Amino acid sequence: RPSIYPAGDVDVMAVDVPRAGRLEVRVTGVVDTRAYPYNRSTLPVDPIVELFNTAGTLLRRVDNEWESGTELATADVSGPTRILVRVSNFYANGNRGAYSITPSFVDNVRPVVSGRGPADGAVNVSYDGAVVTASFSEPVGGVSSSSVQLRDPSGVVPASVSWDASGNRAVLRPSRALAPETKHTVSVTGSVVDQAGNALAATSWSFTTGKGAPRVSGVDRYATAAALSGSAFGAGVPVAYVATGANFPDALAAGPAARVGGGPLLLTMPSQVPDATRSELARLRPGRIVVIGGPGVVSDGVVATLRGYATSGSVGRIYGTDRYATAAAISGSAFAGGASRVYIATGANYPDALSGGADAARTSSPILLVTPNAIPDSTAAELARLHPGQIVVMGGPGVVSDAIVAKLASYAPSVVRMAGQTRYSTAVALSAASFAANSVDTVYLATGAAFPDGLSAGPVAGLRGGPLLLVPTNSLPPEVAAELQRLDPTNVVFVGGPGVISDALRSQVRALWP
Numbered sequence: 001r002p003s004i005y006p007a008g009d010v011d012v013m014a015v016d017v018p019r020a021g022r023l024e025v026r027v028t029g030v031v032d033t034r035a036y037p038y039n040r041s042t043l044p045v046d047p048i049v050e051l052f053n054t055a056g057t058l059l060r061r062v063d064n065e066w067e068s069g070t071e072l073a074t075a076d077v078s079g080p081t082r083i084l085v086r087v088s089n090f091y092a093n094g095n096r097g098a099y100s101i102t103p104s105f106v107d108n109v110r111p112v113v114s115g116r117g118p119a120d121g122a123v124n125v126s127y128d129g130a131v132v133t134a135s136f137s138e139p140v141g142g143v144s145s146s147s148v149q150l151r152d153p154s155g156v157v158p159a160s161v162s163w164d165a166s167g168n169r170a171v172l173r174p175s176r177a178l179a180p181e182t183k184h185t186v187s188v189t190g191s192v193v194d195q196a197g198n199a200l201a202a203t204s205w206s207f208t209t210g211k212g213a214p215r216v217s218g219v220d221r222y223a224t225a226a227a228l229s230g231s232a233f234g235a236g237v238p239v240a241y242v243a244t245g246a247n248f249p250d251a252l253a254a255g256p257a258a259r260v261g262g263g264p265l266l267l268t269m270p271s272q273v274p275d276a277t278r279s280e281l282a283r284l285r286p287g288r289i290v291v292i293g294g295p296g297v298v299s300d301g302v303v304a305t306l307r308g309y310a311t312s313g314s315v316g317r318i319y320g321t322d323r324y325a326t327a328a329a330i331s332g333s334a335f336a337g338g339a340s341r342v343y344i345a346t347g348a349n350y351p352d353a354l355s356g357g358a359d360a361a362r363t364s365s366p367i368l369l370v371t372p373n374a375i376p377d378s379t380a381a382e383l384a385r386l387h388p389g390q391i392v393v394m395g396g397p398g399v400v401s402d403a404i405v406a407k408l409a410s411y412a413p414s415v416v417r418m419a420g421q422t423r424y425s426t427a428v429a430l431s432a433a434s435f436a437a438n439s440v441d442t443v444y445l446a447t448g449a450a451f452p453d454g455l456s457a458g459p460v461a462g463l464r465g466g467p468l469l470l471v472p473t474n475s476l477p478p479e480v481a482a483e484l485q486r487l488d489p490t491n492v493v494f495v496g497g498p499g500v501i502s503d504a505l506r507s508q509v510r511a512l513w514p
Helices: 221-232 249-261 275-284 300-309 323-334 351-362 377-386 402-408 423-434 452-464 478-487 503-510
Strands: 010-017 021-030 047-053 058-062 070-077 081-089 098-106 113-117 122-125 132-136 148-152 159-164 169-174 183-188 203-209 239-244 265-268 288-292 314-318 341-346 367-370 390-394 414-418 442-447 468-471 491-495
Touching (some): 010 021, 021 047, 021 081, 047 070, 058 070, 132 148, 132 183, 148 159, 148 169, 221 265, 221 275, 221 452, 239 275, 239 300, 249 265, 249 323, 249 367, 249 452, 265 275, 265 452, 275 300, 288 323, 300 314, 314 323, 323 377, 341 351, 341 377, 351 367, 351 390, 351 452, 351 468, 367 377, 390 402, 390 423, 402 414, 414 423, 442 452, 442 478, 452 468, 452 491, 468 478, 478 503, 491 503
Parallel strands (some): 122 203, 239 265, 239 288, 288 314, 341 367, 390 414, 442 468, 442 491
Antiparallel strands (some): 010 081, 021 070, 021 098, 047 081, 148 183, 183 203
């Protein structure tokens, strides 16, 4: 025990305080009851207790009894520190053989959120890679999915919440991709408490996600078409169109008809229905199914199989003597005369027609096919029936000659050609003619090197009211990049797996908006 003897003696001690809170120092005299000459006096000790910081600044001075002969000096500190305690006695002739000094730490400080991730006000936060963290000023308890939550305008975002003891932080991982270009709010409630039971003052902060860049794909063209359908259509659609995945003309013309009918376009093999198509039809439960193409492209066995997926049992077939007559028959089944617009594409190749099919679906317009240098009789007859206000020709003179464009003028008061130097710039030209800057929510990207993904994406792009642009596998054409920036969509949907649109190209697109 330290002693205060004689009068005027001073003792100095150091106390280390672990963290923010209050230091309490109690000084209590011990009565010396020994017989003379060992006892000096029975007069009480009158200690003076002073608290200093390490710089020598006086924090508190106490010279009055607090309770039962004990003096109490306190000091609030804002963090780990050392406090110097000085005890002195100036009571004349009074002393004790010893006294006790008892320092104690009282945690009376609420924990606070000392670090936030993403930071408050952050923008362009990755919609599909965001991890939310809340770092605390000290160890806490009560961290759970109910005390730490992430919200968007639709409500609480499903997420898992864990505690990282090494960093004194809560970690929230969303269970799904976040809504793109959307404000999200993180909230931490007073259910979070420190080891002394001090509750956190409820706090919140917000950040905004960047653009969405989802990939819709399957293991093959049939599964990709099913995935596109699943992304856009709920169960109970009135109709589903089914076309061969082995060639492009029938599916190209069927896309706008599927859009008008309110259902998806799915693909099949000539002699069997792929598992992915079966599964999607089972989920969709369409009222009826329309098969595009004759028995030579979709067998009667496939039609029989499909009948079990239509809730009405109705499976129809639309086809003609060739691809031109089939396109005309599809148009005749879905579109009335007096159409405001008709799209014309070559029946010899697919690239220029892909983006045209998407825009035809968007505008609920038919698409008909021609040869490079002639208008087939079936196409001419359907054009005469439709009597459109405008004809849009997809592709340059190399795919649809100027002579054909001149002949088309006899079927409509307005004929316009959409063309570029490449398949990519042709799609851009159509998009630029159809959409104002910053006017679309979603843009679809499909490979221009093959037809199946773009065919299946057309009706969905039309349903979403956005364009379908074409890209090669690995590099983003400058004209496509410029069009994406002009459109400035919230979502850019990549149709097909990394084998057809690489992750490198996807990264290039995302980098357009740093």
